[in-house]
Amino acid sequence: MPPAGPRSGDAIFASVERVNAELFTLTYGATVRQLLTDLEEVEEVNKQLDQMGYNIGIRLIDEFLAKSNVSRCVDFKETAEVIAKVGFKMFLGIAATVTNWDADGTCCSIILDDNPLVDFVELPDTCQGLYYCNILSGVIRGALEMCLGRDIAPYLKIVTDTQYLAFTKVSMKTEVTWLRDVLRGDDAYELQVKLLKQVPEEYPYKDDE
Amino acid sequence: MIGVGKIKQYSNVLDKPLSKGKQEVSLSAFAFLFSELVQYNQTQVDNIAELERRLEDAGYAVGARVLELLCHREKGNRRETRLLGILSFVHSTVWKVLFGKVADSLEKGTEHEDEYMISEKELLVNRFISIPKDMGTFNCGAFVAGIVRGVLDSAGFPAVVTAHFVPVEGQQRPRTTILIKFAEEVGALSLTRYSSTQRML
Amino acid sequence: MQFFGGSEISPSPPAPTVSGNNAHMVYVFNRNGVCLLYREWNRPLHTLNAQQDHKLMFGLLFSLKSLTAKMDPTSAERGNLGVPQLPGQGCSFHSFRTNTYKLSFMETPSGIKIILVTHPRTGDLRDSLKYIYNLYVDYVMKNPLYTPGSPIRSDLFITTLDQYVRSIA
Numbered sequence: 001m002p003p004a005g006p007r008s009g010d011a012i013f014a015s016v017e018r019v020n021a022e023l024f025t026l027t028y029g030a031t032v033r034q035l036l037t038d039l040e041e042v043e044e045v046n047k048q049l050d051q052m053g054y055n056i057g058i059r060l061i062d063e064f065l066a067k068s069n070v071s072r073c074v075d076f077k078e079t080a081e082v083i084a085k086v087g088f089k090m091f092l093g094i095a096a097t098v099t100n101w102d103a104d105g106t107c108c109s110i111i112l113d114d115n116p117l118v119d120f121v122e123l124p125d126t127c128q129g130l131y132y133c134n135i136l137s138g139v140i141r142g143a144l145e146m147c148l149g150r151d152i153a154p155y156l157k158i159v160t161d162t163q164y165l166a167f168t169k170v171s172m173k174t175e176v177t178w179l180r181d182v183l184r185g186d187d188a189y190e191l192q193v194k195l196l197k198q199v200p201e202e203y204p205y206k207d208d209e
Numbered sequence: 210m211i212g213v214g215k216i217k218q219y220s221n222v223l224d225k226p227l228s229k230g231k232q233e234v235s236l237s238a239f240a241f242l243f244s245e246l247v248q249y250n251q252t253q254v255d256n257i258a259e260l261e262r263r264l265e266d267a268g269y270a271v272g273a274r275v276l277e278l279l280c281h282r283e284k285g286n287r288r289e290t291r292l293l294g295i296l297s298f299v300h301s302t303v304w305k306v307l308f309g310k311v312a313d314s315l316e317k318g319t320e321h322e323d324e325y326m327i328s329e330k331e332l333l334v335n336r337f338i339s340i341p342k343d344m345g346t347f348n349c350g351a352f353v354a355g356i357v358r359g360v361l362d363s364a365g366f367p368a369v370v371t372a373h374f375v376p377v378e379g380q381q382r383p384r385t386t387i388l389i390k391f392a393e394e395v396g397a398l399s400l401t402r403y404s405s406t407q408r409m410l
Numbered sequence: 411m412q413f414f415g416g417s418e419i420s421p422s423p424p425a426p427t428v429s430g431n432n433a434h435m436v437y438v439f440n441r442n443g444v445c446l447l448y449r450e451w452n453r454p455l456h457t458l459n460a461q462q463d464h465k466l467m468f469g470l471l472f473s474l475k476s477l478t479a480k481m482d483p484t485s486a487e488r489g490n491l492g493v494p495q496l497p498g499q500g501c502s503f504h505s506f507r508t509n510t511y512k513l514s515f516m517e518t519p520s521g522i523k524i525i526l527v528t529h530p531r532t533g534d535l536r537d538s539l540k541y542i543y544n545l546y547v548d549y550v551m552k553n554p555l556y557t558p559g560s561p562i563r564s565d566l567f568i569t570t571l572d573q574y575v576r577s578i579a
Contacts, residue, residue: 013235019333021232022278023271023307024239030270031246034263038253052249056241058558059551061520063237066540066547073519091238116234120274135242146441146520240552247554337552339564349554381569 006070006082009089016067016090021116028117032132042129049131053138060139061146064090073147076172076195077105083143084110084193092116109179110140112189123183132183137176137191144174144193172196236333243334247349257347265355265370272359275303292395295364299357300327307356308333313384325389327357328375332385348372350385357387367392432529433575434511438546440559441521443468446550447562451575471515471523478503504536514539522546528578538578545570 031052035045064070068086073079081098088096094116100109117133131137173196180186250263279302289295300315304327318324334349350372358370368391374383435450445464458466479485482501505514507530514526516539524539524546549567550556556564 017236018233019236019239019309020306021234022275024234024242026271026274027239027242027246027267029274030267031242031249033270034246034250034267048249052245055248055558056245059244060237060241062518062522062543062551063241063547065518065520066544070519090235092234093232116232120278237552240554244552244554244556248557334554337548337566338554339549339566341555341563344555382566 006068006086009086009095012067012086012090013093018093021093021119025116025119028135029121032130036127036130042127046129046131046134049134050138050141053135053140054142055138056135057139057142057144058146060091061143064143075105076144077101077108079144079147080108080193083140083147087143088112106195108193110191110193112191115182115189118183121183128184131178131181133181133189134178137178140191140193141174141176145172239333240337243349243352246352257344261347261351261372264349264351265358268352268355268357269359269362270355271352272303272356272361273363274359275307275356276360276363279303279306289364292366292391295361295366296325296389299360303356303360318388321390323391323393323395325391327387327389328384329387330377330384331382332372335385346374348374348385350387353385354387357389361389361391366395368395431576432532433578434527434529436527436542436571436575437464437467437523437525438562439464439468439523439525442559444559446560447568449568449571451572467525468523471525474503474506475517505534516540516543518543526575532578535578538574541574542571545574 032045032049035048036042039045039048064083064087067090068082070082070086073082084096084098088094088110094112094114096113097111098108099111101107115133117136121132123130123132175194175196177192177194178190179192180188180190182189246267247260247264250260250267254260254263279298289298296315300312304310304312308329312327313330314326314328316326316328318326332350332353334352338349340347354370354372358368361368361370368389370390371388373386373388375386376383431451434452435448437445438447440446443465445468448460448464456463479501485501502517503515505512507513510530512528512530512532512535514528514532514535515523516536517523522543524542526535526539526542528535545567549564549570550562551558553564553566556562562568
C-alpha cells in the first residue's frame, strides 16, 4: 500500500465539516477582548496571542497530518510550503502564497489573500501597537516545530536486563513575524517565517523518571 | 465580503460592505480556537464556577455582536420586541447562523413560569470534550449560555442563562440544556402580554 | 489457549473468533517518548511494571526503525545506527509478526506513534491505525480540557477506541 499523495487544501476543505466564519471571527474577537482586559499592556497581549497560537499549532498539526496525507516533513522549504498552502486553505478556507525565499531556503514570506480573523475589526487608538492576528504567527511556529523538530535519538545500552535510554533531542525553531498588516495600514497580510539554528539539547530519560 | 484573491483596504471598517455571512471556516479551526480559549481561561481561575463565568463573559460579547449583525441582515434593522419572538429568534435564526442548524428544542420550564430551555443533543462546543471527574459539573456550554444571554440582554430581555448536561436514556452522551431564566420584570411582562401565544412553544 | 499454554514452540494461538476481541493492547506515544495511552484487552502475561513495559516498547520501535533503515537495500543515503531519523525519511517499517502476535506500527511526521498488538493472523492494519489517529485528533487534540503531553483520560476517546478495536478482524 504505497502512501497516497498529499491532498489539496481545496479538496480537504470541501470534505471537512465547516462552520460559519462569523462564529469563528466573533469568538476570536471575544478572546482578544478578554486578553486586553486581563493583561492591559498591548505588548503582553501580543505575546499571549502568539503563545496561544503556538499552543494551537502543536495540536492542529495532527489534524493537518491526518487529513492531508502528508507523511513526511523532512526539509524546511517543502514543509513550510505545504503547511502554508494546504494548511490555510483546509482550516480557514483561504489561499496563502509562499514567496520571497532567500538563497539558502531558510526564510520566506507567507501572504494571505484574505483573513477571516479581522472581519468587523477596527483597531481603536488605544490598541495601536496590537498585532491583532498574532495568533496566526504562533500557529505557524508551533506547527512547523512539531514537524521539523528532530526526533530524539536513543542510545541503547543494555544494562542488566533493562534498557537504559539516553536521548538527544534537537529542536528546530522558527521565528514568525508580521511584515505587513492591513489593520495597521499596510496593503496586505504578510508573515515572514525564518528558520533559526537547530538547537541540540540533552534530554535525559532515566529509569527512575 | 472581501473580493476573491484580493485585499481591499478600507480606511474605516464602516466603509467595508457588511459580510453576508456566507463564508465558512473548518469546524476544526473553531474547535482549536475554542480549546485555547478554555485553556487560557483555566490559567486565570481557581475554580470551575469562575471558569464558567469567564467563558460566559466571552460568549456574551459574541452574542451581543451576533444580534447586531443579524438584525441588520435578516430583519432589516427591526429588532424583536416580543419575548416569544426573541426566544424563537435565538432558537432558530441565531442557532442556524452560528451552529448551522436550528436548536433541537425550545421548551417552557415546567416548574417556573419565567424559565425556558433550549436543548441540543450535541452542542458544538461539547462535541469533542470529555469532562474529567474532578471537574464535576463543568460545562463548556457556558460559552453558548453567554451567547444567548448576550443576544437576549442586547435585545432588552435580561436573563440569567446557564448550561447543564442532562442524561438521555439509551444514549452514552448527555444532551446540553441551556436554561434561560428571565429577570422578574421581563417575566411579568411576558405573562400579561403573551399568554395567548404560549402554546406556540 | 490452554492447549498451547506454556509451550514455547506453539505455532499460533487459536484463530480469532468472530465475536471476540483480537486485539491485545494499544500504545500511543508522543514525540518525547511519553506514553500517552496504554490500553490492554487481552494480555494474560505481564513481566514488567507498566513504566518498564512502555520504555521497552518505545526502545524496541526505535531500534527496529533504525535497523530496518540501515538494512534498506534500495536507499543510497543511510544514516548511522542510532542517528535520529525524521518520520518519512528513508524506509519505515509498519508491522512485524511473531508466532504469537502481530505488532502494527504507525508514526506521524509530528512524532505520534501508535502501536497495536493483535492476533498474528490479523490482516493489514495500516488503515485502522490511521483511523485511530483520526480518533486521537478529534477526541484528544480537540478536547478543550486536554493538555498536550499529558496522559489521555478522555472517556470519549477510550470508549470509541474500545468499540472500534473490537470491530477489527
